[in-house]
Each structure stands twice: as C-alpha cells, then as structure tokens.
Amino acid sequence: MRPRSTVFAALTTMIAIGLAGCGQAPPAPPRDQGLPVTTVAPQADPAARWADAYCDAVTHLVRTLAQLPAVDPSTPQQASRTSSDLLSSVVAGLDRSLAGLNALGAPPVPSADGGREDVIGQFTGIRQQAESARQRIDAVRGDAAATKAALGEAKATLDRLDALDYLKGLRAAPALAAAEQRAPACRQLGQPPR
Template sequence: MHRFKGRVGLCAMVALGVVTACGGSPDPARPAGEKQQEQQAASRSGEASPGEDRAVTWANDYCGAVSELVRSVSEMPIIDASSPRRASETSGELLKVMVGGLDRTLDRLDNLGAPPVDGAERVRRDAVATYADIREHAQAALSELSAAEGPEASRDAVSSVRKPLDDLGGVDLLAGFDTVPALQEASRQAPACRTLTDADPDPRIDSPGS
C-alpha cells in the first residue's frame, strides 16, 4: 500500500502541447496515401497524435481530482483519545477535512472534459460512485457526532468514524485505468498521475487510523 505521509502537492497546471497538422486546414488535393505516410512517419518519430494528447490531458485532470483527496488526508488530524471529549472533537475535525477533500474531488471529477477514449467515462462514473458513497458515510458519522449527548453516545459516535476511514483506505486511486489500455498509457505520461504512482503503480491511501 502506498502511504502518502507528507502533503502531496498538486502538480501545477501543465500546458500540454497538442500536436496538430501544420497551419490551417488540410489540402484536399493531397493524396490520401501521402497523408497516411506522414501520419505513420510522425508516429515513428515519437510524436503523439491529437487523440493521445487528449487522453493524457484527461488522465492528468483525473489524477489532479483524486490528488485533492490525497492532500486532504495529509491534513487530517489524528484522533486524540486522551478523553471522550477530545476524541469526539478531533473525530469531528477529521471528518470535516475528509468531507471537504471528497467534495473537491467529486467536483473536479464531475467537471472533467469529454472522455477521450472508450471506457474513460465508465472509469470516471465508477470513481464518482465510490467517492460519493464514502462521503455519505463520512457525513452521517459527522452528523452522529454532532448530535451525540453524553459519554456513551459520544463513544458510539466516535466508533462510527471507522467505516469511512476504512473505506477510504481501500480505494485504488487509479481504479479502472488498467482496464483501458489507452488510459493506462496516458497515465504514465501525465504529471499528476506520475506523482501518485511514483512509489507504487497501484496508489492507495493509508488514512489516519486505517
């Protein structure tokens, strides 16, 4: 499991150059065979096609979205069990940070550009469902903490924090990428994805207490 200990800063906005045909619109008089030869030559020379660039940009934006959650986890306080009151207070602080990170991740996933390849939308949709479910449990635990009255109720509420933490710790941050070869290849070129996979090709979060 990849342990994200220190704050993992998001990569700065990277201007990914899109390779386009030289100047203006294509010349309709040029033979199709000539165009195909040029495309093959470009491929052999290592130049990416516009479609490949779109996949890299999309993957980078996706990884930037989940990096919001990584950053929030690095900012979560440790639950202080020195007293029931402190355990309740610090659990509430932890959940607020978690919910905030999940909100930012979900917002960015909801605003990703058009899927560049078949399968990309499925990956995005599954991630949204996963993070939305974790957020729902985290918010429910936070509400339970806020409503708890008395030591016993507070202890029960603090115990409810475990589920969203465990769920978060089990998430593969790039889940589904390995089922879409074009996305998996794009993630190897996307700076934000490389930050996540630098120490582990299957990055996960070790959340506080998980």
C-alpha cells in the same frame, strides 16, 4: 495502488485508540506529507491531458488525507470534537475531488468512462457516510458509550477510503492506463510520501 495508505493506517490506529481508551494522553499528530505541485500534460496528447486532470482531481483528496487533524482520545468530549474535525476535513477533500471529477467529463477514449463514474459513485457514498458519522458524533457529544459507537462509524469511513483504488478510473481502459504513465500529475500521485 492506494496512495497514502500509511496515513490511513496511522489514522485508523488513532481512532482505535480513541475507541479503546478515552481518558488517555493524545497521540502525536501525523507528519505532513504534502504532494509536489503538478505540471501540465502535453497538449497534443488528449488522453494524457485527461489522465492528468483526473489525477489532479484525485490529488485534492490525497492531500487532504495526508494533512488530517489528529484525533485526541484524552476525553470523550475531545475524541468527539477532534473526530468531527477529521471527518469534516474528509468531506471537504471528497467535495473538491468530486467537483474535479465531475467537471472533467468523459475521457477522450470511446466507452472508457465507467471507471471514472465508479470512482465518483464510491467517493459520493463515502462522503455521505463521513457526513453521517460526523453528524452522529456531534449529536452524542458527552455520552461516552454513544461516542464510542459513533467513533466506530468514523473508523469504518476511513477503512472504506483506505480500500479505494483512486486510479481505477484510469485503469478501466488500456488507453487511459497507458496515458497515466505520460501524465505528470499521475506520476506525482504515485510517488511515495516524502
């Protein structure tokens, strides 16, 4: 499952428009698709508590992605500025999710931490790519050709995020996959956008 993939499709389209048509009217901003507030997992179920905390950590990124600023492709300068803002938001969301995943520690299921560690590694790599693309966009602001290339890096970052399975850290172990079904934050994370 990839939460909020429709948000990525819209953002990828906006960046593609920015790559193809600087000097055109800006697109409409994406609709706010906030997630409901999570509830507490049963205390007597350590696997469900851990899964709930895992999903709560991932929710930081999902919420950020659902509320990303729009890219304005009307001029190369606007495309650069708004793309930089978008990537700054992505980095901030990844930072919050990474902090939650790192603070979570190993799951209460023996030999089941590989999935969480893999997601942390993927988030870290995408964060580095997003920050690098943001810095490049800021450095070439005003140069239309260089901006177009830098916007391509931003799109590649969003494509990597879209391809992620945020819940892989739970599905790596059958006991955690079962706990996912009992964790309120995971159930809310899997709900379609409103």
